[in-house]
Amino acid sequence: MRIVQNNLFQKSVNELLVLRELRKGPLSRVKLASLLGLQQSTVTYCTSRLTEAGLIRLTGNKISQRGAGRKPELLAVNPDAGRIIGVEMLRGSYRMSICDILGNLISSDVSLYDDVSSSTQEEMFRARVDTIVGRVLSRCEGTDVWGMCIAVPGIVSLDGKKIIDCWTHGLRECDFSGFLSSFSFPIVFENDANCCALKYVIHGSDIEDDTFLYVRFQSYDGLVLPPGIPSIGIGTGLVLAGKLYRGYRGRGGEFRSVYTSTASGATQLSFSHEELARRHEDPMIMESIVKELLENMMSIRALLDPRTIYLGGFDETERQFLIAGLHEFSDSDETAGFVDSCVIINKAEDDASLGAASLVVDEVFRIPRLGERSDKNTINWMSRAIEDS
Template identity: 35%
Template sequence: MKLVGNSRYQKAANGSLLLDFLRRSGGASRRRISRELGLQPSTVTYIVNRLLQAGLVVESGFGGNDPADSSDEPARGSGRRATRIVINPTYGAVIGLDLQADYYKALVTDIAGEEIVCVHREYHAAAAGFEALFSSVLAEVESRIPRNMPVLGAGVAIPGVVDPEGPVIEECWSHNLTGAHLGEFLARTFSYPVLMENDANCCAWKTLWYDSRDEDDSFVYLLPRFHRQELLPEGYPSVGVGLGLVYNGTIYNGFTRRAGEFRSLFFEESGNVPGQIALTPLEMNRVSRDAGIRRKLVVELLRTLILFMHISNPRALFVGGDLSSEGDLIRRVLEEDLRQEWDALARSGVQVEVLGNAEYDAARGAAAAVLDTLYSIPRIGGREQDARIWRSLLTNLID
C-alpha cells in the first residue's frame, strides 16, 4: 500500500501531527489545535472526527479547563463551550521488551507512553532456542495486559549489532546469534508489528522521548550490563558495554550500524572470544560484588569515553545499566582518578548524569521507538519498517 504522495498519506500525516500535539500538550480544544498547528479549522474538524471514530481520541470536559485555551469561546450563537480533545489511553497497548540472556524486563505503555504493566523474570536462555524464548516471553507479557487493550506493536531491545530493517540480528554474543534474519518468523508469529533495536539505542530512545531538553539534543548513553556467567554461552564475557549515541535529536547508527559498540582503549584482543574491556574473566564475574573491581571498571570506561566526548562534544553522558546506582563512585573517579581529563571536558559544558532509576530504560525506550512511528510523519525514502508500523497503528484513520 503506497502512502507517499497521495491524499491518504496527507490525512494520516496530519493525524500524526495532531496526535503528537495532543500527547505533548495533554489535550486541547479544536480551536487551539488549529491555532497552534496552523491548520484550517475544517481540516482539524475532519481529522478530529476521524480520530474520534477510530477511538484514538476522546472528548473530555471543556477547553476552558486549560489555561492555554482561555481565549476559546463558543462560536457566536452556538451556545456551546469548546470541549477538549485528549488521547484515549485505552485505545491500545505497546510492549517494550528488554531481552537479555539471563533475564527479561518488559514495560507496557498506553499510546501516550504512560506505564500500564512492568514485568521482570530471570531464566536460562540457552535452555530454549531464541525464537521459542522470544515467543514465550512476549506471550507471557501479553497475558498481563488488560483484555480491553489490543497490542498495537512491540519494541524489542537486544544487545549487539541489530538492523531493524530486516530485522536482522547481525551479531549478539549474549544470545549466541550471528546473521539471524527474523522477518519471516515475526510475520508468522505475531499479529502486530515488532521493531527490534540495539538495547543501548533503546535507552537513548527513552531519554529522547521522556527526558530530552529539546529536539536537537546531543548526548551519550552508557549501558554497562553485568550478567551471570553460568547463563551465558561458554567462554563469553559476563560484562557487556553498549553506547547509545544521539546527535541533533537523531540516534546515530554509523555506516554499518556498529556505532556505539564500545571498545576500551586498554582492551587487548586474544583468541576468538569477543571482548570489550581489560578486566579479566575472573574480575568480570566478581564485579557486581567487589567495589574495588567496579572502581577499576569505571576508571577504564570513563577514561576511554572522555577522549571520545572531547571529539564529539555531546551535551551530557548518561550512565545507566548496572552502574546506575553508583553515582558516588563515578563522582569520586572523576574527581580523584581522572581530575585533569574531566576538568578539561567539564569546561566545555559536558555533564555526567548517573541515572538512579534506569532499571527499565531499555524496555521503556523500546516501546518509545514504536510509539515514535505513530507520532512522527514518515519521511519519503525513510525506513520501510517505520512505515509498516505507522500504517498498522493508523490503519483506522487512513482506511
C-alpha cells in the same frame, strides 16, 4: 506545507499532524488550525475521523474566553486506544513494560524464562519470544497491541528483523523476519543500549533536538558464560539532534576502549576475563576499570560534544567506585566540564524495556513517506487505524 497530489495520503498526513500536536497536550480545534496552518474545516474533518476511530476524545474542559459565545472544547489523544510493549531479553530473565500509546508506563515486571527443550539456541530464542507474545496478549486482553520492540545486547540490523550478533542468546546472523510476521502485531529488535538512550528522548529532558550519550554497564556475574565471553558488557546509545544514531551499517554504539589490544584477548576493555571476574574481590581492578571507562568517555565527549552522558547499569558497589572516579576527574580544571556533564542513573532497571517501548511510540507517531508500504508487520498502526475508520 508541501502539496501532495495523492488525496488519501494528504488526509492521512493531516490527521497525523493533528495527533502529533495533541500528543504534546490538549488543544482546541481553533488552536490546532492555527498551529498547523490548516483550514478550520479541515481540522474539524480530521478530528471527527480521529474521534470516530477512538484515537482522540473530548477532555470535558473548555477554554475560558471573553464575551459571549460558545467556549472552545479541548481535544486530547486517547492514551488507552492501544498498548505499546517494550521487552528486554536478558540471558536468564526478561523484563516487560506495558505502556499506553503515549509511552506512559502502565506496568513493568521481571519474569524467568520457561524451560524449553530445543536443539538450537535459535529455536530456544524463538520459543521464548513466542511465550512472551502470549503473555502480552493475555495481559492486554480487550485492548489492541500496536507494536512491540525487544531489546537485546548485541548488534541488530537496521530494519530490526535480524540479529547479527548476540552472545547472551547464542545468536549470529539470524534472520527473524518470517518468524516475526507470524504474529498479530508488529515486532522489532533493537540493541539494548540504544533502547536506553531512546527512553531519554521521550522521558528525559524537554530540550528539543537534544544530543546525549547513554553508557550502559552490564554485569553478567553469577551466570554461566560461554567460553571467551567477559563478565562485563558495555554498550553506548548515541542521540544526535534528537535522533538515535545507529551508524552507517547499524553498528553504532559498539564500545571498544582505546587501550584494548587485540593480542591480549581483551574485547571491550584492556583487562583479561579473569581480571574482570575478580573486580569485586580486588578494589584496585574496579578502580582501574572505572578510570579507563571515564577516560574513553572524555575523549568521546570532546569529539561529539553531547549535552549529557548518562551512566546506567552500575550496581550499588560499582556506583561508589564511579562516584569516586568522577571526583578525581573533578580536581582538574580541564576535566571539570566533563564531570559536570555526567549523570549517574541510580535506578536503571526499566531503561531498556521503557526505551524499547519509546521506539515503538516514535514509529507510531511518525508521518510515513508517500508510497511507503504499511501492513500488519509495520509499526505505523495509527495511520492504518485512521484509514480503516
